[in-house]
Amino acid sequence: MVGLALLDAIALWMVYSLLGNGATAAGIIALVVTGLVNWVFLSDKLYPIRWLTPGLLLMLLLVIYPLVFTVYVAFTNYSDGHLLSKQQVIEQLQRRYFQPPDAISYQMTVYRSPEGNFLLFLQDPLGNTYIGTEEGGIQAYQVTGEPPHAIKAYQRLSSAATFQFLTQLEKLQVNGEGFLVQITGPNKARQVLAKYTYDDDRDVLTNNETGKVYRPVGGSFVDDDGKSLPDSTGFTAVTGLNNFQRIFSDPQIQGPFLRVFLWTVTFAAMSVLLTFSMGLLLALVLNDNRLPLRTMFRSIAIIPYAIPGFISILVWVGLLNPYYGPLSLLIKSLIGVSPDWFSNGMLTKVAILFINMWLGYPYMMIISLGALQSIPQEMYEAAELDGANRFAKFRYLTLPLLLISVGPLLIGTFAFNFNNFTVIDLVNEGGPPIVGAFTPAGQTDILISYTYRLAFAGGRGSDYGLASAISIIIFLIIASLTAFNFRFTRQLEEVM
Amino acid sequence: MTQISGSDRAKARDEAENKNHLLPSLRQATRLNLFFKLLIAVLYSLFALYPIAWIFSAAISPSNSLVNSRLIPVGATVANFVQLWSDPQHPFLLWMWNSIKVSSVTAVITVFFCALAAYSFSRMRYRGRRFGLLAILLVQLFPNMLAMVALFLLLQQIGQLPGFAFLGLNTLGGLIMIYSGGAMGFNTWLMKGFFDSIPKELDEAALIDGASWMQVFIYIILPLVRPVLAVIGILSFIGTYSDFMIARVMLKSTENYTLAVGMTLFIRGQYSQEWGVFAAAALVGAAPIVLTFLVFQKQLIGGLATGAVKG
Numbered sequence: 001m002v003g004l005a006l007l008d009a010i011a012l013w014m015v016y017s018l019l020g021n022g023a024t025a026a027g028i029i030a031l032v033v034t035g036l037v038n039w040v041f042l043s044d045k046l047y048p049i050r051w052l053t054p055g056l057l058l059m060l061l062l063v064i065y066p067l068v069f070t071v072y073v074a075f076t077n078y079s080d081g082h083l084l085s086k087q088q089v090i091e092q093l094q095r096r097y098f099q100p101p102d103a104i105s106y107q108m109t110v111y112r113s114p115e116g117n118f119l120l121f122l123q124d125p126l127g128n129t130y131i132g133t134e135e136g137g138i139q140a141y142q143v144t145g146e147p148p149h150a151i152k153a154y155q156r157l158s159s160a161a162t163f164q165f166l167t168q169l170e171k172l173q174v175n176g177e178g179f180l181v182q183i184t185g186p187n188k189a190r191q192v193l194a195k196y197t198y199d200d201d202r203d204v205l206t207n208n209e210t211g212k213v214y215r216p217v218g219g220s221f222v223d224d225d226g227k228s229l230p231d232s233t234g235f236t237a238v239t240g241l242n243n244f245q246r247i248f249s250d251p252q253i254q255g256p257f258l259r260v261f262l263w264t265v266t267f268a269a270m271s272v273l274l275t276f277s278m279g280l281l282l283a284l285v286l287n288d289n290r291l292p293l294r295t296m297f298r299s300i301a302i303i304p305y306a307i308p309g310f311i312s313i314l315v316w317v318g319l320l321n322p323y324y325g326p327l328s329l330l331i332k333s334l335i336g337v338s339p340d341w342f343s344n345g346m347l348t349k350v351a352i353l354f355i356n357m358w359l360g361y362p363y364m365m366i367i368s369l370g371a372l373q374s375i376p377q378e379m380y381e382a383a384e385l386d387g388a389n390r391f392a393k394f395r396y397l398t399l400p401l402l403l404i405s406v407g408p409l410l411i412g413t414f415a416f417n418f419n420n421f422t423v424i425d426l427v428n429e430g431g432p433p434i435v436g437a438f439t440p441a442g443q444t445d446i447l448i449s450y451t452y453r454l455a456f457a458g459g460r461g462s463d464y465g466l467a468s469a470i471s472i473i474i475f476l477i478i479a480s481l482t483a484f485n486f487r488f489t490r491q492l493e494e495v496m
Numbered sequence: 497m498t499q500i501s502g503s504d505r506a507k508a509r510d511e512a513e514n515k516n517h518l519l520p521s522l523r524q525a526t527r528l529n530l531f532f533k534l535l536i537a538v539l540y541s542l543f544a545l546y547p548i549a550w551i552f553s554a555a556i557s558p559s560n561s562l563v564n565s566r567l568i569p570v571g572a573t574v575a576n577f578v579q580l581w582s583d584p585q586h587p588f589l590l591w592m593w594n595s596i597k598v599s600s601v602t603a604v605i606t607v608f609f610c611a612l613a614a615y616s617f618s619r620m621r622y623r624g625r626r627f628g629l630l631a632i633l634l635v636q637l638f639p640n641m642l643a644m645v646a647l648f649l650l651l652q653q654i655g656q657l658p659g660f661a662f663l664g665l666n667t668l669g670g671l672i673m674i675y676s677g678g679a680m681g682f683n684t685w686l687m688k689g690f691f692d693s694i695p696k697e698l699d700e701a702a703l704i705d706g707a708s709w710m711q712v713f714i715y716i717i718l719p720l721v722r723p724v725l726a727v728i729g730i731l732s733f734i735g736t737y738s739d740f741m742i743a744r745v746m747l748k749s750t751e752n753y754t755l756a757v758g759m760t761l762f763i764r765g766q767y768s769q770e771w772g773v774f775a776a777a778a779l780v781g782a783a784p785i786v787l788t789f790l791v792f793q794k795q796l797i798g799g800l801a802t803g804a805v806k807g
Contacts, residue, residue, distance in 0.1 A: 017658055018658065018659075047620075048616045048620040050616075051615055051616035052613045052628070054608075054609045054612060055612065058673075058680055059677060062673060062677025063638070063643075063678060066640065066643035066646035066647050067643055069649070073645060281536065282536070282537070285536045285537050290530060291533055297537040297540070297541060300540075300541045303545070303786075305789075306785065306786045306790065307548075308734075308781070308782055309738055309740075310755075310759060311782045312547065315547045315550070316547060317763060318562060324563045358544075358547075419639060419641060422738075422740040425740070425741075425744070426740065426763075448641065451644070452744075452745070455644065456745060464645045464649070468645050468646070474642055475638050478637065478639070482637050
């Protein structure tokens, strides 16, 4: 109870500071969450939920919200050039002005109040005089002769003094009827008109200078000829399936995407195949308890698994350096040429698979060894009585039994490698690049690293919408694999 | 997720081993067979040790360069380690300290929050429990690296809130938050499985004697699951320490890098000229994980074989 009170105090202080600093939405969310937490902790019926609350809150914020947000972004054009909301873009446009040909210029005298507010005394070419303030706008103000020394509480400023305040004065917004007064010099001002007006009901933007009408289409204001507003950025808009359509039908994206997709599947499948066959072979060897130094071999074989992946990968990258790397030099002494690992796409793929094999076979060895040892010995004895040779025993007994128990783990490894960003990015940053690709795609990029490059590191701007759409595609693939995995093991029911 | 079959397998393995001792194999393998097996084992060992041997030798070699490096260095020195400690371009110690901070705080939060949730799921019965378990599982199908764009924008927004700058982009706080949140579902499931394996009668008896749920948790369940909590904590530590991607996306400035991001600066620069220093960094950087792994090998391999895949 004391803890809850304390938590409430902190939470309320947080809400107060959020609301006080203009972060209204976040403040309201924090308030609602605090309310819910209190409800959970004060109601006896919800007792079991109390235990879940901390974890649940973290998951809501960092798993569920990002998931929902990813889906939302995937259906928008959120990217460089479309980062602002429509409201923000309209506000930006409404702050632009133009000078109509018949605009009136004024002679201006500036007045300043003791509080630092300004008043403009304006005289048009016809001799009519006005005063203007930010709050009061423009009003007629009859004076005869020279501008007075003081108007109400405002004191007249000399030209030199006006000059001092020029930057402040230029920001001044003094509205007349249907126009705005813009200060152009220490004693000059002119009428300007808003360049754009936005009609909320009809959802159209009108350029008052040219009379052209723009409508919001797919995140930009577009005129009737289909040309978008030249001097403005677009805004974020829901564009429906546009990103997915681009992936599947835009030739500039579809081609590289298909290559990346194929390599992702190949990479994941080959990685599983290579590590599993290597791990299984070693497991078969180590499973023989007449083998001398069995424990030592087993410990050595596990070592690659104990080293953090990012370190081993970087070490291998050094060893494979085409000019100085000891392994490349060794290969050179054997076959005469040093393979150009990092600028030839095919060789980079070979290098990646090789490194991933070194990283991954110990895991396969561990799980295969466990599975091998759980195969009942009697089965082999029975097979021998039936006259099975060594190969037949492996093919018809060991392998099927093994696959039943390690199958789900193989699928898990496939899913893991499907998203194995670390090895792809550290070996060659997805490169060498695909020549002529519209999006930043490399020949060894897999979907997840491609997503990363689209969103953050492409050097061609960020396309969050497209990146999120690819995330969704990856998710669908991984989810169906996992669903398959569950049917395979049926462990869901067992555990629940 | 597969912890039950894991422990079953372990049991079956033990039984099989006993049988092997009692009943020596009927097979009469030739010496040739054994020789080939030994040969394969030796080849695997060479393969496993090859990069490690090179790194050891480069780390103590007086030449810092990859050019003309030798497996058996001419002489030995600690110069590379000294340079590593004082290299202003690569604040290695800072990176390592960042990694350790992030990984241990994440491990503590994960273990603590997940234990609370797993206890509730395992011991109490209430409406929505099954739904909650299933929902967590389904949500977990969406690994948080897929939501990197959303997480990036989320941290950006959080960082702009007054008073929350410490959880924003390019902060270790934000990184810890993402790691802890992302692992919550999977670890809750894992832990629930272990909690389920503790006989219910124990806490039922205590509840009848008038103990509260809290007392049951602290005095009965926690002491029994402490080894499991340790394993999950260590696995979480190792996983976080090894993560590259999320840290790469969220961290922008060198002094906030974790080791995984910082080490990449070695390959960006004059890689071949700093081979010795890089090797020293690799050794020191891998040491905490390798040592943990060796000490807890038995428990960790059990945990890993249940489906956790290390990065």
